[in-house]
Amino acid sequence: MERLLPSDPSVIGGYRLAGRLGAGGMGVVYLARSPHGTWCALKAIRSEYADDPAFRARFRRETQLATGLTAHWTVPVIAADADARSPWLATAYVPGPSLAEAVARHGPWPAAHLLRLGAALADALDGIHACGLIHRDVKPANILLAVDGPRLIDFGIARAVGVTVLTTDGSVIGSPGYLSPEQARGRTVGPETDVFSLGCVLAHTATGRPVFGAGPAAGVLYRTVHEQPDLDGVPDALADTVRRCLSKDPRRRPTVAQLRQEFGEFDEDGWLPRGLPALVAARAARVLELPVPQHTVVDGPPANGTSDAVTATGTPGAVAPTSRRRVLTAGGAVLGVVAAGAGGWWRWGRPDRSAAHGTGTLPRRVIGLLGDRSDPSFTAHERGARLAVSEHQNDPRRPFDLVLRTADDRGTAAGATAAAVALAAGPGVDLVIGAGTNATVPAAVEACTRARITLLVTRADTNELDGVNLTSALLLRPTRTAGPPAILRYLNRVVKPGRSAVVHDLSDADDTLQTVRIITVHKKLDGAATVEEVAADEDFTAAAARITARRDDAVVFAGVHPERAASCARALRDAGYRGTRVADEHVVGTSFLDVAEGWLVGTGYTDATADPRTRKFAAAHRARYHAAPAPWAAEAYDAVRFAVHGLTAAGDDARATVRAELLRHPWQGITRKVSYDPDSEFFQAVEDSGAFLYQVTYHAARFVSRADDIGSSAT
Known part of the structure; x- marks a missing residue:
């Protein structure tokens, strides 16, 4: 949890805000106290949505439906206001970890506990669908674990049954890895999509890994639509049910009523696997540590578009002193509608070293x-x-x-x-x-x-x-599955090729197939692309001749062996090819550098002496080790x-x-800058940071630019 920003309101709709639980595409989620003194999670919608009358109408309709939700294993919407300057909704607060955190910390669940989890979640979905809603974002991060059973949370993107996605055709709403093929295609969805997501959740809980793999969203979505799920390790008692839930055809999936019959009744006694009851109990006990909500200072329009900020005296817009206490987040509990295990607990103040360490020695x-x-x-x-x-x-x-x-x-x-x-x-x-x-x-x-x-x-x-x-x-x-970021950015922003050739070296096809997919299937390289496959026992002469005859604008070498890359570079040179040629860091070796003059190479490491942002580090390195880094x-x-x-x-x-x-x-x-995306549950370098571009000049790879600077005036 984070402290409130100075621009955040102190009160929304009579709910006094205590801190920020998270912020996403739809709005900001706060921890708040209700007028009756109970804790809740309050989501304030962003102003760009609030300015759309059609959105307000949909928000009003769907929050009214959600307010009537009484299913046992859900977290109810306890209040909402579609007519406020920034629409908001509040849900009950659940002091427990998410299923995502539980699996990450304690591993896969045994079959008996999986069946109990499935029984409760099927019951929850039955209640949701009976209210005329579909959840659309059933995933481990949106399932909280309480002592008496799980709770399905976050109806922030739930839609009334029969309503298509709210944005343009082809958009995707949901979390890659747990959304259905019809969601991935941006099509109209129904209750069947929640059944698919439930199958993904159960498989993940059974194996500890996502059923359609991890990595960049584009690859996960492609596998969701076109490839079979990985069910290796799912217990026999559950495998057939999960497989039917994950059918590509919504009509072939079981109904929620059928799932309830297959899973049986939920048994609260011992429903959590070993080790988790203690974690759940510890999180629940920390409720007592939550602070009294503090006031914020509003200077100009609030960042989330609300204008109903009041101080403890109830005076709108009054300025109150900000807290000087320091906030540190810890743990991984998810509160209310916060996504992907990003919630936490507050620790106030800096540890007293003298008290904790009587000798004054630091830990x-x-x-x-x-x-x-x-x-x-x-x-x-x-x-x-x-x-x-x-x-x-x-x-x-x-x-x-x-x-x-x-x-x-x-x-x-x-x-x-x-x-x-x-x-x-x-x-x-x-x-x-x-x-x-x-x-x-x-x-x-x-x-x-x-x-x-x-x-x-x-x-x-x-x-x-x-x-x-x-x-x-x-x-x-990034892994190879993400593609070579610096290379792709350079081609798209500088070269802007109308047609490129991807030379796929089949001597290491397993390692390089994803790079080819990134360019051809996921279209991360602008313009048309032709794949030239070269077998392990072939040279590159014929492929180089075809590329030169077509006058392709660029060549991407998809391979990892320096000797094979050198052979490709030599063949292109001898064929008279003059276009842009690129490869990744694995080809850098003496054999390649000797024949690859002018080639561009993408890497995951910088040249600290040439990179303007690392020269201070380079100077310190030289001073200590008498050598360049x-x-x-x-x-x-x-x-x-x-x-x-x-x-x-x-x-x-x-x-x-x-x-x-x-x-x-x-x-x-x-x-580099790194960040965790709670929606995709993916940790990565941000916006191509941590990727770098080099050019082969005089038999050496020399630094050109950071990937995130390519295409700027500095490049």
Whole structure:
């Protein structure tokens, strides 16, 4: 939870606001006290929607329907005002974690508990549909766990049955990974779409992973519409039911009434798996810690469009002093309609170090660095990380001392597993930074997930990491599934090709197929695209001749082997091709650089000496190590600083809560900005930050620009 902004109102509709639970596309969600003193979640709609009379009419109709909702396993709308300057609705407050958090922290659920969960959710949907509503956003983050059973929340995008989407045709409303194929296509939906989403939820709860994979929304939506769900690991007692719920054809899905019969009656006794009752009880007990609502200062129109701000005296627009108490968020409870486990609890004031540590000694936090010590990039990582540690230790205001501990994975998956286990078992290790490769990091992710320790991945980009945000790990760079951001941005904003050729090297087809899909299926490259497939035992001569004869504007090499990329570059050169040629960082090697003059390369690392935003870091690196920083040094520096950001907010129980704190707010480093999207449950670099463009000049790759600067006057 965040403190109220100065521009936020103090009161909306008689509900006194205590803090911000979140903000989304529709509006801002507040924690509020009702006139009767009960806690609730209040959503204020954004002014751009409020200015649309048709929206107000729909909002009025649907909140009236939702107010009449009495289904046992839902969170009712207790008040709403469609005629306020900014329409709002308030729902009951549920002091419990979300199902998303529960699965992330405690793992998949056994079959017996899944059946009880399914029984309650089917009952909830039956009540929702009986009121003439469809939910449209059934997902683990919108299911709260209470002692007596689950609660389905967030009717913010629910629509009256039979009403099409409110925006233009082809738009998508819902959360990728849990919405139905008809939602993904932007078509009219009915109760069947909630059944599909329920199947996704049950499969996720049974396996701990999303049924249509993770990663960028475009890929998830494509798999939802065109590919079969991944049901490996769903218990036999549930597999057939879930499979029928996930039918692409809405007419073939079971009805909610049929699901209620298959799941049976909900049994409250022991409905939560082992470990979760204690978590639920702890969250409920924290209700007593919630603060008395404070007043805000309104200077000009409020950010959310409301004008009915009042102070404790009830005087509209009066100025009241803001609280000086400092707010720190912790935990992961979801309150009322807040999405994706982004809620939390307030901790007031700064810890008293002298009271907690009688000697005056600061507490200690330990960060592990895991990678292959024989790899030069590990040396770069370690140097960047140690600079960040030194910077922290030299800050007199630091809340704790910081220690860096390294571990050697020896460049193998088995070594990564052993080293990760050793780090996690080491005294006081709170977080691990994975500096390994695509061959080793997936094993480290698995080991750290079992050990319940947060892993920050800096370098690896294999497709195997697409679902990493559903483990205990966070990926600080895009995977190949997202496509090469710097390359695509350069082509679209600078080259603007009418026709491009994608040279797909089939010697590593599994690793590069997603890049081809990004360009051809998801159309992230403007203009037409032709795919030239080259088998592993072929050279690139014929493909280069066809590309040159067509006079394609650009060539994208989809491959990862430097020798194969060099062969492609040589063939294009010999064929006389003069258009733009691009590839990604994996092709950078002596064999490629020797023949690829003029090629552009997209990377996940910057050149700290040439990048204007990292030159201060480069100077500090040179002063300490008497050498310019190598690739990945600045990224490791950022990883440590990001870790410190989370550890500072996590407090005493750092290891258990640091991941939740890292997801709490966007964070800006010297190389990238990272953010968590609660709707898609996806953590990623923001707007192509963390991606960089190089050009091969005189047998070396030389820095050109950050991806997010491409197309600007500075490029």
